[in-house]
Amino acid sequence: MKNFLRVLQFAWPYRGRIVASFGCAFMAAILWGLNFTSIYPFLKTLQSDLAPNQWIATWLQTLNTEIDAAEEVQSRFQAREKEIDGITDQKFAEKQLRELTSQQVRNDTKIQWLRSKKHYLQLIKKNVVDRLPDDTFQNLLCVVVAVILAVTLKCLFEVAQDCLVGGVINRTIYDLRNRCFGHVIRQDVDHFNEQGSAGLMARFTNDMDSLSTGMKTLFGRVIAEPLRVLACILLACLISWQLTLMFLIIVPAVLLVLARIGRTMKRATRKLLERMSKIFQILQESFQSIRTVKIHTAEALERRRFLVAIRDYKHRSNIVVYLDAIAGPIIEVLGVAAVACALLAGAFLVLRQETSLFGIRMSEQPMDPEALIQLYVLLAAVSDPVRKLSSVFTKLQAAWAASDRVFEILDNVPKILTNPSGFRLETLSGSSQSIRIVEQQGDLAPWVEPTDETPFLRFQEVGFSYHQGVPVLRDVSFDVKKGETIAIVGHNGCGKSTLFSLLPRFHDPDHGAIQLFGYDLRKYHLRSLRRMVGLVSQNAVLFDDSIYANICYGLKTVPKEQVEEAARKAHAHEMILKLPMGYETVVGESGNRLSGGQRQRICLARTILRNPPILLLDEFTSQSDPESETLIHKAMEEFIRNRTVFMITHRPASVHLASRILVLESGRIVGLGCHSDLLQSCVAYQKFYQSDYRRKTA
Numbered sequence: 001m002k003n004f005l006r007v008l009q010f011a012w013p014y015r016g017r018i019v020a021s022f023g024c025a026f027m028a029a030i031l032w033g034l035n036f037t038s039i040y041p042f043l044k045t046l047q048s049d050l051a052p053n054q055w056i057a058t059w060l061q062t063l064n065t066e067i068d069a070a071e072e073v074q075s076r077f078q079a080r081e082k083e084i085d086g087i088t089d090q091k092f093a094e095k096q097l098r099e100l101t102s103q104q105v106r107n108d109t110k111i112q113w114l115r116s117k118k119h120y121l122q123l124i125k126k127n128v129v130d131r132l133p134d135d136t137f138q139n140l141l142c143v144v145v146a147v148i149l150a151v152t153l154k155c156l157f158e159v160a161q162d163c164l165v166g167g168v169i170n171r172t173i174y175d176l177r178n179r180c181f182g183h184v185i186r187q188d189v190d191h192f193n194e195q196g197s198a199g200l201m202a203r204f205t206n207d208m209d210s211l212s213t214g215m216k217t218l219f220g221r222v223i224a225e226p227l228r229v230l231a232c233i234l235l236a237c238l239i240s241w242q243l244t245l246m247f248l249i250i251v252p253a254v255l256l257v258l259a260r261i262g263r264t265m266k267r268a269t270r271k272l273l274e275r276m277s278k279i280f281q282i283l284q285e286s287f288q289s290i291r292t293v294k295i296h297t298a299e300a301l302e303r304r305r306f307l308v309a310i311r312d313y314k315h316r317s318n319i320v321v322y323l324d325a326i327a328g329p330i331i332e333v334l335g336v337a338a339v340a341c342a343l344l345a346g347a348f349l350v351l352r353q354e355t356s357l358f359g360i361r362m363s364e365q366p367m368d369p370e371a372l373i374q375l376y377v378l379l380a381a382v383s384d385p386v387r388k389l390s391s392v393f394t395k396l397q398a399a400w401a402a403s404d405r406v407f408e409i410l411d412n413v414p415k416i417l418t419n420p421s422g423f424r425l426e427t428l429s430g431s432s433q434s435i436r437i438v439e440q441q442g443d444l445a446p447w448v449e450p451t452d453e454t455p456f457l458r459f460q461e462v463g464f465s466y467h468q469g470v471p472v473l474r475d476v477s478f479d480v481k482k483g484e485t486i487a488i489v490g491h492n493g494c495g496k497s498t499l500f501s502l503l504p505r506f507h508d509p510d511h512g513a514i515q516l517f518g519y520d521l522r523k524y525h526l527r528s529l530r531r532m533v534g535l536v537s538q539n540a541v542l543f544d545d546s547i548y549a550n551i552c553y554g555l556k557t558v559p560k561e562q563v564e565e566a567a568r569k570a571h572a573h574e575m576i577l578k579l580p581m582g583y584e585t586v587v588g589e590s591g592n593r594l595s596g597g598q599r600q601r602i603c604l605a606r607t608i609l610r611n612p613p614i615l616l617l618d619e620f621t622s623q624s625d626p627e628s629e630t631l632i633h634k635a636m637e638e639f640i641r642n643r644t645v646f647m648i649t650h651r652p653a654s655v656h657l658a659s660r661i662l663v664l665e666s667g668r669i670v671g672l673g674c675h676s677d678l679l680q681s682c683v684a685y686q687k688f689y690q691s692d693y694r695r696k697t698a
């Protein structure tokens, strides 16, 4: 509920439209109620031979007689008052006077009521009835034409209301989606791993749709239907408020039913939305891994997985359908019972020409049958909006469940904050290989060359784990000089990529720190730090766009020559020119229209174009053929000069680019030094190197 109200904050900027839609709903409700009042003149005209101006004149005459009678009673009361003044028994006189005063007040109210009724009847007579033709049939025709006009007008108001409400909701959902995406894209990498992309996608699509339906219901039906109910009830009260009150006894029962069903509905819909997330996940996995599915001939398995998920969804949907279906009829039955009670009571009064029921005064004068039918029609008309309101409640519950899920993502606070007041980093003008710190105010910090005490980069007893109690990196400590190239080697899963992810702060260490220029990375402005770091990751993923756009990704305007130059350095230029559309070739989803090696080279070109002073290369040539690998290495030799480079590799041939090699084993450093030193001192490195040697000589 709280979260659903928070959605309304997003609709607040469009309050003008919402108010206008309320106005339309109000007008439509009045016209809707008034349409039903056409029954009375219709029946009256059919029942009597009198023309409308004659029966309204008769009505006025009756009213005059009633007013005269009431005024006469009032004058009798005044005479009685004088008599009471003469009574000597004080107590008795006071009692009599009290009774008389209350009777006078009642009679006075009656006179006022009759006079105002007379006034309105005279107005209707003067402005409407006197202008009607004398012929009865023509009169009926006028009533019918008036009803058609009123219905048309009502429909126009309804259309306007729908359009206004629809517009507000579309704008609100647009703003909400935009805000959510802005928030989600800033979340930690961990958040995406935990939530899963399919789960997040479901919140942006399916859940937002439920939310939009809920809001449409809130601003549409929740406003319009009660207004209709109110219009009918008010008009019915004008005929007999006592009988209308009898009908209203059902209200608490209806609310009770709605509350019960609503609670169950919210639970059911929440589960339904979760099942839809699961379906999204299966679809995403099967389509993205279609080759794996096919080579393992696992189509049947995937179908079964999907079938189980949609069967579960169907089952949950059925529960929602049942709940949605039963609310309306239960309320209808209650409504009909209440209308029947009121009708029976009214019929008793009409048939017996009585004004009281069980000693309770129900009307001033006996009702005429036309008035009773009019009352019945108005009360019966209430059932239509009430029935619609029953589904409103269930839809709102669904929207509440959806809003909880949507706001879950908006309420998640990232652990790694942007630190806008932190030190900013920038590359030295003219030399993109060096960086310096810029103070927040824009003053340049004094340029200090890294020394032995404060090296360029320092890993200080760094420890990290994804899950508590399962350390991935332990006590990793080493210094890196500016412009140095460090190769990182080690078995699968020993923590190499994790170590990389700490530098652009995808994660922060649990213990220890990584320092740049002697300052903890957490002290820097996050985005300026990330701009200094280029990463070619293990999984080369491209966007479904042209190769040109993929290379320029994240940069504003880049001259074509620079893009081509970067592609040449990554040994990708010739390969791109051989593609049918050259640089304009669209690479498909995740770049799957290209080979793995081609993708890697485009990713490398993208990073080269950014010209970062710190470069992280995670198995960047793992998918290249030996010849291409040699050419890439040759091109990279020039590029990595004076840059600080970390290079993860499983190929001993690649380590010649590095000045030092770091050997990791189960998250610990077991060797750090140059190739020849490590060959003598580090057993793990010896094994690593010899395995490749054996492979080559085999």
Ligand SMILES: Nc1ncnc2c1ncn2[C@@H]1O[C@H](COP(=O)(O)OP(=O)(O)OP(=O)(O)O)[C@@H](O)[C@H]1O
Pocket: 193, 466, 467, 472, 490, 491, 492, 493, 494, 495, 496, 497, 498, 499, 538
């Ligand atoms: N997002 C994650 N959540 C939980 N555990 C993870 C996550 N990413 C990696 N791990 C675990 O952390 C450990 C180190 O993973 P990492 O990717 O750093 O290994 P690696 O040395 O790069 O291996 P490889 O040579 O195969 O690329 C592994 O045991 C892995 O299961």
Ligand SMILES: [Mg+2]
Pocket: 496, 497, 498, 538, 618
């Ligand atoms: Mg890795």
